[in-house]
Amino acid sequence: MDRKAIAGFILIGLILMVWMWKNAPTPQNSSPEADTLKVQIAVPDTGRKAPSPTVQGDSLGRFFSALPHLPATSVTVETPRYTATLSSRGGAILSWVMKGYATWDHYPVNLIGDRPGGDFNMIFLTADGKLINTRQLDFSLDRPAGSVNSITGTDSLTLTFTLSVDGNSKLVKKLTFHADRYDFDADFQFVGMQQIISNYEYQVVWENGLRYQEANTINESNFAKASAFSGGELTEIDATNFNEQYKQSITGRTAWVATRNKYFAVAIIPRGKESQGAMLEGSREKLPDNGAKENYSLTLKMPFTGSSFESDRFTVFLGPLDFDMVRAYNVELDRIMSLGSVWIIRPISQYVIIPVFKFLRLFISNYGIILLIFALIIKIVLYPLTKSSMTSMRKMQKLQPMMEEIKAKYKDDPQKMNQQVMRLYKEYGVNPAGGCLPLLLQLPILYALWAVFSATIELRQAPFFGWINDLSSPDIIATLPFHIPIFNIDKLSGLAILMGITMFVQQKMSVKDPRQKMMVWLMPVMMTLLFNGFPAGLNLYYFMFNLLSIGQQAWVNKKHEDEPLRKVEEKKNRGGIFAKFAKNMPKLKQ
Numbered sequence: 001m002d003r004k005a006i007a008g009f010i011l012i013g014l015i016l017m018v019w020m021w022k023n024a025p026t027p028q029n030s031s032p033e034a035d036t037l038k039v040q041i042a043v044p045d046t047g048r049k050a051p052s053p054t055v056q057g058d059s060l061g062r063f064f065s066a067l068p069h070l071p072a073t074s075v076t077v078e079t080p081r082y083t084a085t086l087s088s089r090g091g092a093i094l095s096w097v098m099k100g101y102a103t104w105d106h107y108p109v110n111l112i113g114d115r116p117g118g119d120f121n122m123i124f125l126t127a128d129g130k131l132i133n134t135r136q137l138d139f140s141l142d143r144p145a146g147s148v149n150s151i152t153g154t155d156s157l158t159l160t161f162t163l164s165v166d167g168n169s170k171l172v173k174k175l176t177f178h179a180d181r182y183d184f185d186a187d188f189q190f191v192g193m194q195q196i197i198s199n200y201e202y203q204v205v206w207e208n209g210l211r212y213q214e215a216n217t218i219n220e221s222n223f224a225k226a227s228a229f230s231g232g233e234l235t236e237i238d239a240t241n242f243n244e245q246y247k248q249s250i251t252g253r254t255a256w257v258a259t260r261n262k263y264f265a266v267a268i269i270p271r272g273k274e275s276q277g278a279m280l281e282g283s284r285e286k287l288p289d290n291g292a293k294e295n296y297s298l299t300l301k302m303p304f305t306g307s308s309f310e311s312d313r314f315t316v317f318l319g320p321l322d323f324d325m326v327r328a329y330n331v332e333l334d335r336i337m338s339l340g341s342v343w344i345i346r347p348i349s350q351y352v353i354i355p356v357f358k359f360l361r362l363f364i365s366n367y368g369i370i371l372l373i374f375a376l377i378i379k380i381v382l383y384p385l386t387k388s389s390m391t392s393m394r395k396m397q398k399l400q401p402m403m404e405e406i407k408a409k410y411k412d413d414p415q416k417m418n419q420q421v422m423r424l425y426k427e428y429g430v431n432p433a434g435g436c437l438p439l440l441l442q443l444p445i446l447y448a449l450w451a452v453f454s455a456t457i458e459l460r461q462a463p464f465f466g467w468i469n470d471l472s473s474p475d476i477i478a479t480l481p482f483h484i485p486i487f488n489i490d491k492l493s494g495l496a497i498l499m500g501i502t503m504f505v506q507q508k509m510s511v512k513d514p515r516q517k518m519m520v521w522l523m524p525v526m527m528t529l530l531f532n533g534f535p536a537g538l539n540l541y542y543f544m545f546n547l548l549s550i551g552q553q554a555w556v557n558k559k560h561e562d563e564p565l566r567k568v569e570e571k572k573n574r575g576g577i578f579a580k581f582a583k584n585m586p587k588l589k590q
Helices: 003-023 057-064 217-223 323-327 345-361 367-381 383-409 414-427 437-455 494-510 514-531 536-559 576-583 585-589
Strands: 074-078 082-087 093-102 108-110 121-126 131-133 148-150 156-164 170-178 183-191 197-206 225-230 233-237 246-251 254-260 264-270 277-287 291-303 309-320 476-484 489-493
Touching: 057 121, 057 131, 074 156, 093 309, 197 264, 217 291, 225 246, 225 277, 225 291, 233 246, 233 277, 254 277, 254 291, 264 291, 309 323, 323 345, 345 367, 345 437, 367 383, 367 536, 383 414, 383 536, 437 536, 476 494, 489 494, 494 514, 494 536, 514 536
Parallel strands: 074 148
Antiparallel strands: 074 082, 082 093, 093 108, 121 131, 121 197, 156 170, 170 183, 183 309, 197 291, 225 233, 225 254, 246 277, 254 264, 264 309, 277 291, 476 489
């Protein structure tokens, strides 16, 4: 490589380093059990907070204060996929325990937990100016208190919660659960409520976000966010600063609102009348051991026309971030998945990596083996390019003596020296940037792999062998008694070290110029440190790709070891299409 090629290579490495450093998770051991922050639910024209679920009496106004306040009872719905517990107070969801998924410390995944009051309620303003949250109100239920209702196969089950306001007015909340899906259907019915609900609006709210499930809360917070899809555009809020409230109001028809942590999400999708807006709110709080927790609330604004009977339907998804599963709702809900930038990286993730993984999964159960095969596939696809690159680098090494002569001869004339060097490249068919091109093409693939490995449920807690028991997290083999400055590393990844060793071998085989000796060590060390906190799956892929590259480099070196350096034949300039046209003009005239 000449100086320009070296400078370009260093620049590529610096870009990669900055990107990975910004996205690298900070290792820590905080518990996901911390309580979440309560956020203010925005209500049009009032600017008042939603009242506490324990407040009764005058705060409920003349329509609801006289209703009996009964002890809350619960009922359970059990399916092959989850176990849901619901409360008679507001018909709220108290817990949603996922079957087949475990937390980092091997407890069942509960997306809601035991937060007071549960979640998924309604808020509206009454004619006497009181702000009502249905989680304050006691509904009657068509099932016995404490009952466990099981469904299997393709069966469904409907629970009906009814609140009788007076003899002519009532609220009905019907929730239909499906045994083979991670969602439920909600049907809200307003009977004779036209004199009670004011402002021509009510709101469907999810107030408490999602429970964290992973050991590294900083890393999980990097993926946590709230989203809304309106007018074909995705709006997101991400609470990145501590002790700061984040709010985003959306006007107009909203297809859905959602919030997610690293691997799970909740989304509310209106299926009846069109929504007329949404509100996203969020905050970030500190946890012990330098941890962090982000909490988001969702508000979907629905029109209330004031009729004697109104009904609205919703689909509520509460489950894993499986790409095919969320895409099946046909409302672009897959936009909440972190698969990279829309124009460059996401197409690679969506149309290459995920389909290949799912196809190989039909025959291979171990995702580690799938990654090794995927590295082989990418190597085959890039083979012509890497072969050309290795050939160019071999020629560059043989051209070194002639380049030194040119530099010595024209040391006082840099412009002439560069012209002669470029002429030399042209005569021997050498592309000075050829060695960097495969790395450039690998960058989008590596970024897409990082996005897929970091946030898709299929690789969560997926083992390979030995110490590699989770391909979505770093494979830690040792803990240091200190932190490495700048990179903040106190744990070592085995696969990152193996990847760095293979990169060093590659550099040693390809870099022969003594003046570039520092590059042989610098890039492997930097890449090892940068990849140390990245998913084991990404490091496994890169390690395998490097092994294949080493084999290819050894084969190229052996095959062309004694091959003399030859000049390429200069192609005759035949003038192109216009010259051919001019040459044949007499014939055309005849």
